[in-house]
Amino acid sequence: MVLFPNAKINLGLKILRKRPDGFHDIETVFYPVPLCDSLEYIYTDSTDFQDDLTNFSESAVKKLVTDSGKPVYFSISGLPVAGDPSDNLLLKTLNVFEASFGLKSGVRMHLHKAIPMGAGLGGGSADAAFLLKQLWYDHNEPCSFEELVQLATAIGSDCPFFLHNSPMFGSGKGEVLTKMELDLNKLQIVIIKPEISVPTKAAYESVVPDDEPSRLLTLLQAPITSWQTKVTNDFEVSVFKNYPAIAEIKKKLINMGAFYTAMSGSGSAVFALFNRNAEIDLSPFNDCFRFHKEL
Structure with missing residues (x-):
């Protein structure tokens, strides 16, 4: 038997609070992508x-x-x-x-x-x-x-999401899932991961929780061109401060014309969503892991 487990990206990630069990309550949208082991x-x-x-x-x-x-x-x-x-x-x-x-x-x-470790791709x-x-x-x-x-x-x-393997709103530790309708199939995805990896534990220790609900479900119903300033990943503030090379990757992808770009999970991979007809030059990322495919 041969299986082909695929990666995921996080469309927005809100860290709400630390739980008594030491984990954090989050809100995020998981989306499967065709990068497979x-x-x-x-x-x-x-x-x-x-x-x-x-x-x-x-x-x-x-x-x-x-x-x-x-x-x-x-x-x-x-x-x-x-x-x-x-x-x-x-x-x-x-x-x-x-x-x-x-x-x-x-x-x-x-x-x-084929899916790099320490990338936030699951x-x-x-x-x-x-x-x-x-x-x-x-x-x-x-x-x-x-x-x-x-x-x-x-x-x-993250394992419960991959059993469903379709767009899901995740809450709790990420294991409380609600199915949602979201189709990105008319887009191209680019994933860039630098050689550095971000330890998940360290990322959580550095993030500042915020109890304010994310409104992710509402925000993702708006046109994708509005996502960049509204659909955010709370890990980016501290991770970008500690790893400026990751912030630079996001900046380059935005300047290349991506509709939306963000870090996935706690990093270090950054993904970008482009128009299907966009011509994408990934040569600025020759020293990184690179993935490019239509969704």
């Missing part, structure tokens, strides 16, 4: 590590185990993935699913990363959510979809 997995009963290396020669294979001891053979290629494989959200997903419903066997997985959450949903299908849907969404919150706050 690929995740290949198969079930295996083999406990012989060497037998499970055949199709995973692109990078070193790590032998892990689920909480119940089932083997997990995991390899990664593509863009760099920081951290120990045992801390990857994919293993957490297997454990969360197994704890509730069991797992019919061990798993071999290969993840090819790549890790997307990988986890796509795997969780497919496990649900593979095990004959052992719970309702609504219960699956609740299970996803135990993996990550």
Whole structure:
């Protein structure tokens, strides 16, 4: 089975308050974009590590185990993935699913990363959510979809969105979702990520919460040409101060004629929405990760 988890952008992001559990209440609009990882997995009963290396020669294979001891053979290629494989959200997903419903066997997985980490694009959450949903299908849907969404919150706050994978207004920690009608298919999207990454924890520690409601749903119903001054990301004030190179990317994209540009999540990626017929020169960003496609 091959899955293609896609990235997301945030259209506006309001930090309302810090919660007793240490997280923050937010308001944002999640929108899926066609920048995708690929995740290949198969079930295996083999406990012989060497037998499970055949199709995973692109990078070193790590032998892990689920909480119940089932083997997990995991390899990664593509863009760099920081951290120990045992801390990857994919293993957490297997454990969360197994704890509730069991797992019919061990798993071999290969993840090819195309969504950069530390970008605010939700790549890790997307990988986890796509795997969780497919496990649900593979095990004959052992719970309702609504219960699956609740299970996803135990993996990550953005994971419930990727189970729906359509435009959603997010509140709470981002896991309380309301479907909304928003179609950007007549536009081009550009995503630029500099080499620097913004630690999510540090971004939240630097932001100043504001209890004033965002009015995002109303603002996004207005013409896109009005969004730039009204649909804002609260992280930008502190992140741009600490990382002026990210602010400079946004400035360049605005000067190139984007309808709307903003940082996604807590950064460091900046996205821009252009008219479908616009001619876009990305050479000013040759030292950055670049993505350009029609929505």
